[in-house]
Amino acid sequence: MRTTVGIIGAGPAGLLLARLLHQAGVECVVLEARDRAYVERRQRAGLLEQGAADILRDCGAGDRLDREGLLHRGFELRFEGRSHRVDLPSMTGGRTVTIYPQTEVVKDLIALQLVDGPPLLFEAPVIAVEKADSEQPLIRFVRDGREQTLECEFVAGCDGSYGASRRALPADEVRLHERTYPYSWLGILADVPPSCDELVMAGHERGFALQSMRTPAVSRLYLQVPNGTDPNDWSDDRIWDELDVRLAADGWTLQRGPILAKSVSTLRSQVVEPMRYGRLLLAGDAAHLVPPSGAKGMNLALADALTMARGFIHWHGSGSSDLLDHYSDNCLRRVWQAQHFCHEMTTLLHTAPDADGYDRQMQLTRLRRLTRPTAAAAEFAENYAGLPLI
Ligand code: FAS
Ligand code: PHB
Numbered sequence: 001m002r003t004t005v006g007i008i009g010a011g012p013a014g015l016l017l018a019r020l021l022h023q024a025g026v027e028c029v030v031l032e033a034r035d036r037a038y039v040e041r042r043q044r045a046g047l048l049e050q051g052a053a054d055i056l057r058d059c060g061a062g063d064r065l066d067r068e069g070l071l072h073r074g075f076e077l078r079f080e081g082r083s084h085r086v087d088l089p090s091m092t093g094g095r096t097v098t099i100y101p102q103t104e105v106v107k108d109l110i111a112l113q114l115v116d117g118p119p120l121l122f123e124a125p126v127i128a129v130e131k132a133d134s135e136q137p138l139i140r141f142v143r144d145g146r147e148q149t150l151e152c153e154f155v156a157g158c159d160g161s162y163g164a165s166r167r168a169l170p171a172d173e174v175r176l177h178e179r180t181y182p183y184s185w186l187g188i189l190a191d192v193p194p195s196c197d198e199l200v201m202a203g204h205e206r207g208f209a210l211q212s213m214r215t216p217a218v219s220r221l222y223l224q225v226p227n228g229t230d231p232n233d234w235s236d237d238r239i240w241d242e243l244d245v246r247l248a249a250d251g252w253t254l255q256r257g258p259i260l261a262k263s264v265s266t267l268r269s270q271v272v273e274p275m276r277y278g279r280l281l282l283a284g285d286a287a288h289l290v291p292p293s294g295a296k297g298m299n300l301a302l303a304d305a306l307t308m309a310r311g312f313i314h315w316h317g318s319g320s321s322d323l324l325d326h327y328s329d330n331c332l333r334r335v336w337q338a339q340h341f342c343h344e345m346t347t348l349l350h351t352a353p354d355a356d357g358y359d360r361q362m363q364l365t366r367l368r369r370l371t372r373p374t375a376a377a378a379e380f381a382e383n384y385a386g387l388p389l390i
C-alpha cells in the first residue's frame with residue numbers, strides 16, 4: 001500500500017487529522033489496532049474546550065455535538081464546605097465549555113470517515129515505523145494475520161503513549177519529561193442524573209472529588225485514591241459515602257444510583273520533545289500526557305491534529321515545509337501551557353500523602369483568590385475554557 005500521510009491510531013487526534021486532510025485533498029490512510037466497537041466504547045474524556053468544539057463544527061462533525069452536547073458557562077469549586085461558582089464567559093470574552101464524551105467525538109468522526117473519508121483500517125496494529133529519517137518512511141502493520149507495509153511521505157503518530165510511534169523515536173533524538181503524581185483517580189459511570197447542572201470540583205482535605213456527567217441521565221464522578229488502588233476494594237456504598245463527604249455543601253444532596261463502571265487511572269504528565277523525528281510527527285497522547293484534572297487531554301489532541309493538518313496541507317499545496325518545520329514548537333507552546341494549568345489544578349485540589357497543615361493553607365489561600373474577582377481568577381478561567389487556537 002502507498003499513501004501521502006500514514007496515520008497511526010483512530011483516536012481523536014488521528015480521526016480529526018484524517019478528516020481535515022481528506023477535506024483538503026491530501027491522501028491518507030488510518031491504521032487502528034483495535035476494532036470499531038472497542039474504540040467507540042472506551043471511556044475517556046468528557047469536556048470540550050470552546051476551540052475544540054469549534055474545530056469539530058468547522059470540519060462537519062458538530063451536528064450531534066450541538067444537539068446533544070451540554071453547554072456549560074461555568075463550574076463550581078468547593079472547599080471548606082462552601083461552593084464558589086467560576087463564571088467562564090465573563091472572564092474569557094464569552095468562551096464556554098461543552099460536556100460531550102470522547103466516545104461520541106470518536107463515533108461522529110468514524111461515521112463521517114466511513115461514509116466519505118480516507119481508508120480506515122481497524123484491527124490493523126502497527127508493529128513498526130521504519131526509515132522515519134528518510135523521505136520514504138515505512139509503516140509495518142498486521143492485518144488478516146499477514147504482515148503488510150504502508151509506504152508514505154509522512155507518518156502521523158496518533159497512537160497514544162504506548163503506541164508504535166513512541167517506540168520509533170531514537171532515545172538520543174528526543175527528551176522525555178515526566179511526572180507521576182502520588183495519587184490516582186477512581187472514576188465511576190453511574191446510571192443517575194447528575195446532582196448539579198454544572199461540574200463540581202471539591203478540594204476536600206480528605207482528597208479531590210469531581211461530579212461531572214456524560215448525559216442528562218448519566219453521571220461521571222471521580223475520587224482521589226492512593227496509587228495502586230484496586231477499584232474492586234471500593235464497594236458502591238463506600239464510593240458514594242466518600243463522594244458525599246468530599247462534595248458536601250449546605251443545601252445540596254448527591255443523588256445515588258447504580259454504578260455501571262469503575263476504574264482507576266494514575267495521574268501522570270509526560271512531554272516528548274521535539275514532537276517530531278524526521279518524517280514522523282507525533283500528536284496527542286503519543287506526544288504528551290496530562291493528568292485528567294484539567295480536562296486537557298482530548299483538547300490538546302484535537303489542537304495538535306489541527307496544527308499538523310495545516311502543515312501537511314500547506315506542504316501539499318506549495319511544496320514548502322515551513323509550517324511542518326515549526327509544528328513541534330507551535331504545539332509545545334500550547335502543550336506546556338496546558339501542563340502548567342493541569343499541574344496547578346492537580347496540586348491545588350488533591351491532598352498529597354505527605355501534606356501537612358502548611359500545605360493545606362497554601363491550597364486554601366490560592367483557592368480563595370481564584371474564587372474572588374481577581375486577575376488570578378481570570379487567568380484560571382482562561383486556561384479552563386481553553387486558550388484560543390493559533
Ligand atoms: P488515543 O489514546 O485516544 O487514541 C490512540 C489510538 O491508537 C487508540 O485507538 C489505540 O487503539 C490506537 N493504537 C495504539 N497503538 C497502536 C498501534 N501500534 N497500531 C495502531 N493503532 C494503535 N482526558 C481528559 O481531557 N479528561 C478525562 O477525564 C480523561 N480521562 C482519561 C481516562 C483514561 C483511562 C485515559 C487513558 C485517558 C483519559 N484522558 C482524559 C485522556 C484522553 O482523553 C486522551 O488525551 C485522548 O484519548 C488522546 O487522544 P489521542 O491522542 O487520539 O490518543
Ligand atoms: C470528565 O467529565 O471526564 C472531566 C470533566 C472535567 C474535568 C476532568 C474530567 O476537569
